[in-house]
Amino acid sequence: MDAVLIFQSLISGIMMGMVYALLGVGFSLTWGVMHVIHISHGAFGLLGAYAAYSLLQYFGVDPIASAAMSVPLLFLMACGLYQLLIRPITRAKNIIMASMILTFGLAIILENIMALIWKADPRVLTPAYSSGALIVGPFYFQYPHLVGFGLSLVGITALYLFLKKTYTGMAVRAAWQQPEAARLYGVNLFQISMITFALAVSTAGAGGICLALLNSFEPHSHNLWLIYLFLVVIVGGVGNVIGTALAGLIIGVITGLSMAFLPFQWVNLVTFGLLMVFLIFRPHGIFKQEGL
Amino acid sequence: MLSVENLTVCYGQMKALRSVSIEISAGQMVALIGANGSGKTTLLNAISGLVPIEEGRIIWEDQSLNGFPPDKLCRKGIIQVPEGRKLFPSMTVEENLIMGAYHPNVRKKAQESLQKVFSSFPRLADRRRQFAGSLSGGEQQMVAMGRALMAKPRLLMLDEPSLGLSPKAAAEIFEIIRELNKEGITILLVSQEVMQTLAITTYGYVLENGVLVLQGDCKQLQEDPKVKTSYLGM
Numbered sequence: 001m002d003a004v005l006i007f008q009s010l011i012s013g014i015m016m017g018m019v020y021a022l023l024g025v026g027f028s029l030t031w032g033v034m035h036v037i038h039i040s041h042g043a044f045g046l047l048g049a050y051a052a053y054s055l056l057q058y059f060g061v062d063p064i065a066s067a068a069m070s071v072p073l074l075f076l077m078a079c080g081l082y083q084l085l086i087r088p089i090t091r092a093k094n095i096i097m098a099s100m101i102l103t104f105g106l107a108i109i110l111e112n113i114m115a116l117i118w119k120a121d122p123r124v125l126t127p128a129y130s131s132g133a134l135i136v137g138p139f140y141f142q143y144p145h146l147v148g149f150g151l152s153l154v155g156i157t158a159l160y161l162f163l164k165k166t167y168t169g170m171a172v173r174a175a176w177q178q179p180e181a182a183r184l185y186g187v188n189l190f191q192i193s194m195i196t197f198a199l200a201v202s203t204a205g206a207g208g209i210c211l212a213l214l215n216s217f218e219p220h221s222h223n224l225w226l227i228y229l230f231l232v233v234i235v236g237g238v239g240n241v242i243g244t245a246l247a248g249l250i251i252g253v254i255t256g257l258s259m260a261f262l263p264f265q266w267v268n269l270v271t272f273g274l275l276m277v278f279l280i281f282r283p284h285g286i287f288k289q290e291g292l
Numbered sequence: 293m294l295s296v297e298n299l300t301v302c303y304g305q306m307k308a309l310r311s312v313s314i315e316i317s318a319g320q321m322v323a324l325i326g327a328n329g330s331g332k333t334t335l336l337n338a339i340s341g342l343v344p345i346e347e348g349r350i351i352w353e354d355q356s357l358n359g360f361p362p363d364k365l366c367r368k369g370i371i372q373v374p375e376g377r378k379l380f381p382s383m384t385v386e387e388n389l390i391m392g393a394y395h396p397n398v399r400k401k402a403q404e405s406l407q408k409v410f411s412s413f414p415r416l417a418d419r420r421r422q423f424a425g426s427l428s429g430g431e432q433q434m435v436a437m438g439r440a441l442m443a444k445p446r447l448l449m450l451d452e453p454s455l456g457l458s459p460k461a462a463a464e465i466f467e468i469i470r471e472l473n474k475e476g477i478t479i480l481l482v483s484q485e486v487m488q489t490l491a492i493t494t495y496g497y498v499l500e501n502g503v504l505v506l507q508g509d510c511k512q513l514q515e516d517p518k519v520k521t522s523y524l525g526m
């Protein structure tokens with residue numbers, strides 16, 4: 001096999017994986033902290049991608065700026081959504097089930113709205129630098145991929161620092177690990193759940209924009225994204241940020257390599273075969289310690 | 293300081309507490325004893341606001357606490373060290389302690405309190421970067437108590453702090469509790485170590501199937517034939 005090709009696909013895998021990681025971290029947190037399996041997580045990512053698409057198309061706004069703007073906007077929107085839809089169902093006996101059904105419906109609604117506004121044609125984000133590439137020796141890195149990767153790295157690092165260094169971030173982790181004790185020491189679980197959900201949705205939006213820099217997308221793309229989200233969370237461990245990030249990288253590399261060396265039809269087979277193997281042998285993910 | 297009046301608490305159909313009344317005055321060290329399932333934890337959780345009150349009142353310095361959520365109650369200085377410690381297992385010792393100072397009234401003093409806790413529990417200072425879940429039982433109990441101290445308790449409620457500890461570690465914990473009381477923290481102590489508990493507390497309550505069956509000075513309780521047969525195995 002060609003060493004350059006291996007290395008090149010390894011690098012694209014890592015870039016892709018970092019984006020999966022950013023999309024996955026929020027999904028993992030809502031699941032771990034709130035016991036909400038947020039099926040519309042990918043659809044919010046897609047909404048971010050479409051918003052960036054229109055901003056670029058009509059106003060020439062660079063996707064980096066769109067990603068930066070999408071975070072506070074989606075955060076506020078998600079706070080409202082939490083109060084309106086998610087908080088009421090936390091009273092349900094089986095939150096996981098109720099949340100899946102509710103957000104499945106939400107995903108379908110979002111998908112249809114996006115199909116109405118942006119039509120069903122595949123779209124690509126083509127910023128001014130989209131045809132440029134960084135060439136290092138025999139290797140070739142497209143600028144949009146580098147930007148998507150860089151933004152994802154920034155996003156994950158920011159989220160990590162938030163969870164590790166701020167009181168609110170620590171409360172998010174405390175609420176996930178031991179909700180009762182967290183309450184006894186002053187954590188308002190509803191407030192923390194709202195923040196968790198809003199952070200997840202806003203990082204999904206930014207992650208969607210990053211993914212759109214690497215791949216084309218259409219209104220139903222979120223379904224496939226969702227399956228990758230499950231994969232990343234199951235490999236990385238629910239609620240585990242570092243684990244999720246590493247899982248994103250691992251899965252990115254595996255898909256990157258299989259895309260380079262296997263016929264197209266085999267790629268998903270390999271990826272989802274992996275998901276099943278994981279569920280059977282390591283249902284709690286690959287990492288022993290529930291880190292951060 | 294705290295009075296619980298005719299408190300009834302239900303889990304679904306089951307009454308876990310029936311018309312329980314207790315009184316704790318400032319500076320006191322009060323014992324709550326009873327067999328497994330008699331409702332001790334339930335009483336503490338009701339005071340902390342974790343379980344809803346069916347009937348009765350909880351009064352703290354002339355203010356009714358009924359319906360207060362736990363995250364508001366802890367701001368008043370009513371702090372519980374829960375049964376089984378309930379640490380945040382994948383957070384470090386230091387992070388666990390810092391979480392004790394989460395509520396806004398004490399947050400600004402967090403670093404100062406942390407140094408104080410480390411000087412009272414030097415063993416925790418050595419393990420500050422270790423995950424709480426990886427500590428020994430005795431060390432975990434120290435983290436749990438340190439976390440409570442970070443919250444600046446005025447009333448400290450300890451639910452079976454010596455559970456699962458070696459006699460030596462248990463004695464150490466009891467000694468610390470006594471020290472804390474000397475420093476002016478009012479204590480409500482739940483424990484199965486009836487002898488040790490009655491030895492360090494001044495007043496005691498005995499629960500049985502959710503009903504208060506006995507109360508009195510600890511000296512008296514130690515001599516009580518019922519306490520002797522039921523709890524001391526004499």
Ligand SMILES: Nc1ncnc2c1ncn2[C@@H]1O[C@H](COP(=O)(O)OP(=O)(O)OP(=O)(O)O)[C@@H](O)[C@H]1O
Nearest residue numbers: 303306308326327328329330331332333334335375
């Ligand atoms: N969350 C709950 N839901 C239903 N029943 C409960 C719940 N918690 C406690 N109970 C029941 O309430 C009763 C009192 O329980 P509680 O935990 O207060 O007892 P305890 O005196 O603390 O016992 P132990 O010494 O074993 O800790 C028990 O019969 C218990 O089964």
Ligand SMILES: [Mg+2]
Nearest residue numbers: 332333334375
């Ligand atoms: Mg108990």
